[in-house]
Amino acid sequence: MITLRHNEHVNVDIFGAFLKAGGKRAFAVLASAITVVYLVCIGFFAWLLLFEPFSTSTITPSLKLPLWVVEAAVPIGLTLMLLRALEILVRNARGVDAFAEAGRSIVEVEAEATGLDMRDIERTRREIGDGTAENDTEENDR
16 A cells, blocks of 8 residues: 555556656556556456355355455455546646655655654654663563
């Protein structure tokens, strides 16, 4: 999830090295559009599979749950991925960097998302660096 949010997943960018900004943007829009089409096709069939009579009438042997409950993760996950892919497509089409965070580090963005304060994180880093956090833990254990 975090790699998708910050565009840090593994990718092959051969053509990007030879293109200018406009070409890179066009390729980004094309890649996003292909991703959307793929997710729509696969997601459609995943939803169809979920409502098959076999899925609605079969019960899992170990948990005694209807099979559709177990299978629901796939179409729901694909639908959520589709929403994110649509967001990226719209941002790429508008020319907005879909992954820019205004120069902030990933730690800052994730701290804000989880409700933490960067001062607390930096203080903890310093404590771990000089070993004071380990000493406090040892004293508390006694």
